[in-house]
Amino acid sequence: MGRNGFSLVEERQLPEVGGTARLWRHDATGAELLSVCNADENKCFGVSFRTPPTDSTGVAHILEHSVLCGSERYPVKEPFVELLKGSLQTFLNAFTFPDKTCYPVASANLQDFHNLVDVYLDAVFHPRISEDIFRQEGWHVEAGPDDAPWTYRGVVYNEMKGAYSSPDSVLAEKSQQAVFPDTLYSLDSGGDPERIPDLSYAAFRDFHRRHYQPGNARFFFWGDDPEEARLARIDAELARLEPRGPEAADAADAADAAVPLQKRLDAPRRVVVPYAADPGETRALFTVNWLLGERGDVREALLMEMLEHILEGLPGSPLRQALISSGLGEDTTGCGLETDLRQMYYSTGLKGVKPDDLPRAEALILETLRGLAENGIPAEAVEAAVNSVEFAYRENNSGRFPRGLAAMIQALSTWLYDGDPLAPLAWEAPLAAIKARLAAGEPVFEDALRRHFLDNPHRAHVVLLPDSSLGETRLDAEAARLEALRAAASPERRGALVRETRRLEEAQTTPDSAEALATIPALGLADLPPQNQPLPLTERRLPQTALAHELPTAGIAYVSLLLPVTRLPERLLPLLPLFCRSLTETGTAR
Structure with a gap:
């Protein structure tokens, strides 16, 4: 079945997303589009590209920033700042992952949603990405007219210098790289400040040419907007591009876009x-x-989420408790279960450890896991983990993120690697299979501990040791690099850099023209509902007053109890928050 230039690949009714999911492929370009149709008024759209880096210059990260600095139809310096002035958006951002870049938007207003989609599509496929934008968002040498030292500047460059000054950020990056020493995950897609100045403008432009093309795009829609309009909008956008689907991409591009598996150590x-x-x-x-x-094994991924909850999900969880109560460190660290890459990994540890205590602390982790595997995990811990993970999936509370965005990230965990994008969304069957194994008395999580941890030789121990001279050493190396550039530059080159610096400053301070600003779409009164949507309300006397709101909550009841504290002495009021936390978070024998 074909519609608006797309052919239907698969259609599935998914109770988990409250509607129908359809996977479409664009006939002319090969672009794929996942369309989830349900009753969620908070409509979500995203376009994502597989953007595997070949070095640590941060090109994917710099490009993510740069495409949001104006485009063919919206030639203003910060279209999204201007867009926000006349938008009811519920989400507007972009993300760079180690192997992909995502551009999601969301709004509960249909016209606003279409405005956001149009601006994002033009941004990613028709960005201005001039050399000045590259220099502003990525890196440049700032040169003054006098003999003052040259400096490196750039939004991403400064951001990543900040990240590399944070021990927690460095530990997270080095942990991932240690697990994947032979693949693109051993590189820093965000950008290593020492490598960012190696990126040329030509390489930056070429990265966009190779990766921001329809055959490498994955479009996602979620919510109650008409599906026909979704397909028509993307078809019209793709018609503006030169056909360059998977069959038209050259072999080098195809190789660059691949995300290989890490061979097991x-x-x-x-x-x-x-x-x-x-x-x-x-x-x-x-x-x-x-x-x-692999993340594509949805049942195993779900099981590992439960095991993570057993190990470290609560203050009293055995691994977390063993680490904290040992007194060997100040707090736990590590990302826990990482599911955003092609292969999952688990990371746990401690910070604030004396270097002499590192062997004991590392051994404690393995001893705790071995004890759980040999002696068994308490039944109540297993039940709590299964219930918590199942509740989280059923509630689908994504916090400040729209539910559609959470679903998009889930789908990409298989879709990005040419797997089934609907598999991670269809979690009911894998959940039932795990519960059936537990009901049959299988040692599900003990077996998982042995398979994934104790009998798994692919293990990386990452240690960060303090070096009080490192910060100064890095500054000296940066200054030496810049001084070498300056010494090697001809007088003509030095003058050109001074002019480039001045031109960039002028471009940054020059306001957009009225004609350019007029291109940014904004909502008018006619686009807004004349009345607020009332929430259903029923009032009862029990004899206390009870207010009930009948809303679609996937069968989950939410209760808030409001208790008067007028009889509480004023001197005890500061302790009330502590009492409330203790009441709901502290386990007791009765």
């Missing part, structure tokens, strides 16, 4: 790196990391 490895510490700091940080299975 047959022995644990250890990585020790310094971090920039304040003078007198003696504490270390560490993680122990395991490579797990």
